[in-house]
Amino acid sequence: MIKYKYLSGLLILSLGACQSGHKMGRDIDHKMGHNRDHMMTHKDSPKHPTTLEEFEEWKREGTKRTLIKKKAFEKGDYATAFNFAIEDSQKTKGFTLNAIGTMYHFGYGVEVDYKRAKDLYERALEYGNGEAANHLGRLYINGEGVEVDYKRATEYYKISCDNGCNLGCKNYKTWVKLV
Numbered sequence: 001m002i003k004y005k006y007l008s009g010l011l012i013l014s015l016g017a018c019q020s021g022h023k024m025g026r027d028i029d030h031k032m033g034h035n036r037d038h039m040m041t042h043k044d045s046p047k048h049p050t051t052l053e054e055f056e057e058w059k060r061e062g063t064k065r066t067l068i069k070k071k072a073f074e075k076g077d078y079a080t081a082f083n084f085a086i087e088d089s090q091k092t093k094g095f096t097l098n099a100i101g102t103m104y105h106f107g108y109g110v111e112v113d114y115k116r117a118k119d120l121y122e123r124a125l126e127y128g129n130g131e132a133a134n135h136l137g138r139l140y141i142n143g144e145g146v147e148v149d150y151k152r153a154t155e156y157y158k159i160s161c162d163n164g165c166n167l168g169c170k171n172y173k174t175w176v177k178l179v
Contacts, residue, residue: 094127114145130163137171154179
């Protein structure tokens with residue numbers, strides 16, 4: 001039963017409904033193992049709002065983006081509408097794959113499966129998800145389902161940082177000095 005609770009929550013995440021419930025960061029307990037410092041902060045992804053003002057701004061941005069897509073489609077500017085749709089789907093796919101990987105990595109609602117987590121993180125990274133690269137670095141640092149490889153972990157932390165993940169940058173700065 002608990003497995004389905006988490007999987008249904010993940011479905012809500014993948015559809016984007018989660019962010020409206022994330023208003024103050026306390027409304028929904030995702031139990032995804034992410035604290036405030038570990039939230040996805042990719043340069044191409046929206047920042048998770050932590051105050052009411054940030055939430056209102058986030059909502060306005062989403063509405064503005066939706067209007068641009070709608071107007072482009074209505075005008076027959078299908079190229080613009082298509083580009084917006086592709087961008088949105090890639091962000092969502094990367095976020096969703098990373099979220100599922102996190103569930104397998106830490107055993108939230110499912111059995112811990114490092115191999116599956118690694119595969120999902122690698123797929124999320126294909127969509128530019130910097131947090132997934134950070135998780136891959138962690139797998140290699142801790143030897144979770146892979147051989148310990150500090151050099152490879154540092155490479156993943158660099159990729160994570162390059163993709164806008166603040167925690168990846170912090171980890172890269174720490175590990176690059178040690179390798």
